Amino acid sequence: MNDKKEKRTRRDFLRDGLRAIATLLLGGIVGVVVRKLHARDTVWQLDPNICVQCEKCATECVLSLSAVKAVHAHDMCGHCKLCGGYHRPDAKVQDTAAENQICPTKAIKRTFIEDPYYSYRIEEEKCIGCAKCVKGCNAFGNSSLYLQVRHDRCLNCNQCSIAEACPSGAFRQIPAEQAYILKGQQANTWRSRDTA
Amino acid sequence: MKRSLSWFFTLLFLAAAIGPHLAQDRFPRPEFESAYQRPLTTTPGPAGRILELLDVVLLATALGLTSFFALKKRSRRAIFWLTVFSALYFGFYRNGCVCAVGSIQNVSAALFYPGYVMPLGVVAFFVLPLIFALFFGRTFCAAVCPLGAMQDLVMLKPVKVPSWLSEVLSVVPYLYLGFGVLFAATGASFIICKYDPFISIYRMSDNFGAMLYSAGFVGLCVFVGRPYCRFLCPYGVLLGWLSTLSRKHVTITPDECVVCRLCEDGCDFGHIQKPVVGKIPEPRAQSTKRLSRLVLLIPVMMVAGGWALSQMDVIFARVHPQVQLAEEIVLEDAGLLSETTLETRTFRTAGTPTQELLDEALAIQKKFYFGGWLLGGFLGLVFGIKLIRLAVLPQRAEYEIDNTGCFSCSRCFMSCPNEHVRLGHIDKDWVLNLEEHASKR
Structure with a gap:
C-alpha cells in the first residue's frame, strides 16, 4: 500500500513537471507569435496593378458567386461612346445589344450623359468577376475598370483559394482598415493615408 | 461604319503597343457641361472587429460552458445543445473559418515565415482550446469544434473499429500535423484547410467535387464515430498531449469504479480502456x-x-x-x-x-x-x-478513460450504474450487489 502511494506521488510529480513545461511552451509560442501579431486585422485583396485578368477570380472563389467584382474608377474613365470594356472588339454596332457586349452577364450598365459621353456602371450583383471588361479596358481604354475583392461578400478564408490559384501573385493580405487597393483619385487618398 | 471601326481599333492597338505606362491616358477625361457627378467607388468594409471579438468571446464561453457541463454537471444533454450551437454558429453562420484546427498553420507560418502577419482572433482560436485542454481535457472537441460537431451530430450507427486498425490509423494525425506545419512554415500551402472535409458543407458550396468529397466523409461519419477527430485531426494531437497532462478530466463514474463492465461498450470512439487482469508481466x-x-x-x-x-x-x-x-x-x-x-x-x-x-x-x-x-x-x-x-503492459485495475483521446463528449456517463445512483434512479445497494455479481462472473 505504501509502495503504491509513493509511486503515485512520483507519477504526479512527473505530471506536474510536464504540465509546467507544456504551459511554458504554450506561453513561449504565444509570445513569439504575439510579437509577429498584426495589431490590425487583415483581409485578402488583389493589387489591380499586378492583376493579369486571367479570369480565375470568377471560378476559384469558394463562394458560388465570386467575392471579386469589377469596380470602376469613374474619374479615370474617358466616358467614350465606343468602350473597350463594354463592347466586344468585333461588335458591329456600338449599341447596348447583348451580342455586342463583352460582359457575359450584362453587368455593365451604360447610360447616356451628354454628347458624346456615356457612363459605365457595374451592377455588382450581376458581376461574376471574370475580368473580361477589365482586359478590354486595359487594352483599349484608360484601364479605369479593375477587379477588387468586395469585403461585404468575402469570407476572408484562412487561405484564400483565389490567391493560391492567382498566376501573377496579385493577392495579398492587407490591413482591414484600408481594405481596398483603389485606382484613380481614391487611390491617392489611400496612399496618402498609408504614408501618414 | 465597319471600316471606321477597324481604323479605330488599329489605332487602339497601336496605343496599346506604345506601352502600359501610357495606358491610363489614352483618352482625355471629359469635363461635363451637364451636372453629371462621377460616382465614387464604394468600399464596403469587412464584418470586422466586432464580429471577430464576438467569435473569441463565444469561443471562450462555449469552452467554459462545455467544461462546466462535462466535468461538473455531467450533463450529456447540455453538451448536445452546445454541439448544435457550435455547428450552427461556428459552422454554418461563420462558415467554419477561422477554426482552431486550421490555425496551426497560421501559427507555424508566423513562427517560421518572415513577414507573415496574423490577426489576434486566430491566436485566440489556437491558444484557448489548448489552455482548456491543459486544465479540463479536450472539452473543445466535445462541443465547440465545428468539425467535431458535424461528425457528432450525424453519428447514427457507429461500428466498433478493431483496435489494431485504430492503433495503426492513430499515427495518421501525427503525419498530417507534421506535413501541415511543414507546408505552412515553408509558405507552400495550407493543406489542412485545403482538405478540410466539412468546410464545403458549412459554406454550402456548389463545387461538385468538393461536395462529393464532403458527402462521402459525412457518410462515413454515420457509421464510424468521429473519423476525422480520431484518425486525421492534427489539432487533436496537440490537444491530446495537453489532455494527457490535464489537471482535471471527465471520469466515467462519479464515484468509485465497481468494475461492473457496463461501460465496456459505452464509448463509440474506443476510448474506454479495460482493466488489465490475468496478464502476468514478464520478468x-x-x-x-x-x-x-x-x-x-x-x-x-x-x-x-x-x-x-x-x-x-x-x-x-x-x-x-x-x-x-x-x-x-x-x-x-x-x-x-x-x-x-x-x-x-x-x-x-x-x-x-x-x-x-x-x-x-x-x-x-x-x-x-x-x-x-x-x-x-x-x-x-x-x-x-x-x-x-x-x-509496456499497462497497470489498470479499473475501467479508465484514455485521457489522450477522450473528447469529453459525456456519452459514457449513463452507462455507469453509479451515475444512476447519483441521479437518484437506483439505490446504492443495487450497485453493490452488481459488484458481487460481477466478481462471481
Missing part, C-alpha cells in the same frame, strides 16, 4: 532489456526519418507554387514543354529575371531539406514512443 530483467532497446531505437529512428524525408526535399518543394513555376520555366527554356502555361506566360510578361526565380526556388528547396530533417526526427520520435507504449 523485470527482460522488460528492462526490451525497454532500453526500444529507447535506444528512438534516436536511430529519428535520424533515419530525418535523413529519409530530407532526401525528398525536391518532391515536397514542388507543392510550392514558386518552385512549380521555376521548374516549368526551366523545362520551357530547355524546349521540353510544347505548351506554355498561364503562370509561365504571366511570369515572362512581368519581366522578372529567371535567375531570381531560380534562386528563390532553390532557397525554398533548402527550407524543405531542413524541414525534412525536423519532420523526420519528429515522426521518428512519435513512432518510437508509440512502440514503447505498445510494449
Whole structure:
C-alpha cells in the first residue's frame, strides 16, 4: 500500500513537471507569435496593378458567386461612346445589344450623359468577376475598370483559394482598415493615408 | 461604319503597343457641361472587429460552458445543445473559418515565415482550446469544434473499429500535423484547410467535387464515430498531449469504479480502456532489456526519418507554387514543354529575371531539406514512443478513460450504474450487489 502511494506521488510529480513545461511552451509560442501579431486585422485583396485578368477570380472563389467584382474608377474613365470594356472588339454596332457586349452577364450598365459621353456602371450583383471588361479596358481604354475583392461578400478564408490559384501573385493580405487597393483619385487618398 | 471601326481599333492597338505606362491616358477625361457627378467607388468594409471579438468571446464561453457541463454537471444533454450551437454558429453562420484546427498553420507560418502577419482572433482560436485542454481535457472537441460537431451530430450507427486498425490509423494525425506545419512554415500551402472535409458543407458550396468529397466523409461519419477527430485531426494531437497532462478530466463514474463492465461498450470512439487482469508481466530483467532497446531505437529512428524525408526535399518543394513555376520555366527554356502555361506566360510578361526565380526556388528547396530533417526526427520520435507504449503492459485495475483521446463528449456517463445512483434512479445497494455479481462472473 505504501509502495503504491509513493509511486503515485512520483507519477504526479512527473505530471506536474510536464504540465509546467507544456504551459511554458504554450506561453513561449504565444509570445513569439504575439510579437509577429498584426495589431490590425487583415483581409485578402488583389493589387489591380499586378492583376493579369486571367479570369480565375470568377471560378476559384469558394463562394458560388465570386467575392471579386469589377469596380470602376469613374474619374479615370474617358466616358467614350465606343468602350473597350463594354463592347466586344468585333461588335458591329456600338449599341447596348447583348451580342455586342463583352460582359457575359450584362453587368455593365451604360447610360447616356451628354454628347458624346456615356457612363459605365457595374451592377455588382450581376458581376461574376471574370475580368473580361477589365482586359478590354486595359487594352483599349484608360484601364479605369479593375477587379477588387468586395469585403461585404468575402469570407476572408484562412487561405484564400483565389490567391493560391492567382498566376501573377496579385493577392495579398492587407490591413482591414484600408481594405481596398483603389485606382484613380481614391487611390491617392489611400496612399496618402498609408504614408501618414 | 465597319471600316471606321477597324481604323479605330488599329489605332487602339497601336496605343496599346506604345506601352502600359501610357495606358491610363489614352483618352482625355471629359469635363461635363451637364451636372453629371462621377460616382465614387464604394468600399464596403469587412464584418470586422466586432464580429471577430464576438467569435473569441463565444469561443471562450462555449469552452467554459462545455467544461462546466462535462466535468461538473455531467450533463450529456447540455453538451448536445452546445454541439448544435457550435455547428450552427461556428459552422454554418461563420462558415467554419477561422477554426482552431486550421490555425496551426497560421501559427507555424508566423513562427517560421518572415513577414507573415496574423490577426489576434486566430491566436485566440489556437491558444484557448489548448489552455482548456491543459486544465479540463479536450472539452473543445466535445462541443465547440465545428468539425467535431458535424461528425457528432450525424453519428447514427457507429461500428466498433478493431483496435489494431485504430492503433495503426492513430499515427495518421501525427503525419498530417507534421506535413501541415511543414507546408505552412515553408509558405507552400495550407493543406489542412485545403482538405478540410466539412468546410464545403458549412459554406454550402456548389463545387461538385468538393461536395462529393464532403458527402462521402459525412457518410462515413454515420457509421464510424468521429473519423476525422480520431484518425486525421492534427489539432487533436496537440490537444491530446495537453489532455494527457490535464489537471482535471471527465471520469466515467462519479464515484468509485465497481468494475461492473457496463461501460465496456459505452464509448463509440474506443476510448474506454479495460482493466488489465490475468496478464502476468514478464520478468523485470527482460522488460528492462526490451525497454532500453526500444529507447535506444528512438534516436536511430529519428535520424533515419530525418535523413529519409530530407532526401525528398525536391518532391515536397514542388507543392510550392514558386518552385512549380521555376521548374516549368526551366523545362520551357530547355524546349521540353510544347505548351506554355498561364503562370509561365504571366511570369515572362512581368519581366522578372529567371535567375531570381531560380534562386528563390532553390532557397525554398533548402527550407524543405531542413524541414525534412525536423519532420523526420519528429515522426521518428512519435513512432518510437508509440512502440514503447505498445510494449509496456499497462497497470489498470479499473475501467479508465484514455485521457489522450477522450473528447469529453459525456456519452459514457449513463452507462455507469453509479451515475444512476447519483441521479437518484437506483439505490446504492443495487450497485453493490452488481459488484458481487460481477466478481462471481
